[in-house]
Amino acid sequence: xxxxxxxxxxxxxxxxxxxxxxxxxxxxxxxxxxxxxxxxxxxxxxxxxxxxxxxxxxxxxxxxxxxxxxxxxxxxxxxxxxxxxxxxxxxxxxxxxxxxxxxxxxxxxxxxxxxxxxxxxxxxxxxxxxxxxxxxxxxxxxxxxxxxxxxxxxxxxxxxxxxxxxxxxxxxxxxxxxxxxxxxxxxxxxxxxxxxxxxxxxxxxxxxxxxxxxxxxxxxxxxxxxxxxxxxxxxxxxxxxxxxxxxxxx
Numbered sequence: 503x504x505x506x507x508x509x510x511x512x513x514x515x516x517x518x519x520x521x522x523x524x525x526x527x528x529x530x531x532x533x534x535x536x537x538x539x540x541x542x543x544x545x546x547x548x549x550x551x552x553x554x555x556x557x558x559x560x561x562x563x564x565x566x567x568x569x570x571x572x573x574x575x576x577x578x579x580x581x582x583x584x585x586x587x588x589x590x591x592x593x594x595x596x597x598x599x600x601x602x603x604x605x606x607x608x609x610x611x612x613x614x615x616x617x618x619x620x621x622x623x624x625x626x627x628x629x630x631x632x633x634x635x636x637x638x639x640x641x642x643x644x645x646x647x648x649x650x651x652x653x654x655x656x657x658x659x660x661x662x663x664x665x666x667x668x669x670x671x672x673x674x675x676x677x678x679x680x681x682x683x684x685x686x687x688x689x690x691x692x693x694x695x696x697x698x699x700x701x702x703x704x705x706x707x708x709x710x711x712x713x714x715x716x717x718x719x720x721x722x723x724x725x726x727x728x729x730x731x732x733x734x735x736x737x738x739x740x741x742x743x744x745x746x747x748x749x750x751x752x
Contacts, residue, residue, distance in 0.1 A: 518570035520548025567597035644698030656732035
């Protein structure tokens with residue numbers, strides 16, 4: 503409730519409320535979160551209870567839909583591929599561009615690679631993320647943005663669409679110990695054409711240590727990490743990432 507104004511001041515237009523802590527304080531907590539975002543004029547997506555699965559924004563003359571997914575109760579599930587497909591198809595009726603945000607995958611420094619299988623972590627089904635990403639793109643999504651593992655993961659090109667499997671920690675709260683891989687983060691800029699195809703993009707390297715918050719990192723370490731992970735996991739389907747962070751489809 504105290505943090506909403508800082509999100510607004512930072513320039514956020516839309517947030518996903520689908521993550522594994524969204525239900526920590528039950529329905530009252532979810533309603534409180536949505537009330538704060540409403541007060542700040544920030545759109546949000548990713549809630550089934552109350553229903554707010556998809557946010558719509560007008561951007562440069564285009565109608566943009568943002569759909570949020572996670573792996574817990576109270577949100578559209580990354581494990582329900584038929585349901586995910588249907589949400590994207592419904593969004594197509596009202597939008598020109600569709601962005602999917604998902605919270606999924608195992609956590610920690612041992613989870614930097616994207617396996618082509620279902621990930622189980624702490625007894626939870628955290629999704630088969632390539633299957634999920636490909637499903638929503640097949641249904642009409644244009645950009646897929648992932649988070650949840652607390653480390654960065656690679657990027658993939660699929661049907662001229664960009665998939666970012668995890669952007670790492672950005673601005674964490676409280677007791678999180680941030681060092682090495684967990685301290686690295688990125689801001690991803692993506693340029694799409696009028697039909698949603700990926701044209702180009704850029705990674706801005708970020709580092710967050712201790713409780714100091716995110717800072718731009720001139721060393722570009724995050725860029726090198728994402729490039730290596732992308733090539734390792736996706737090979738010829740990885741985008742080309744230059745030393746300055748420029749992203750192009752191969």
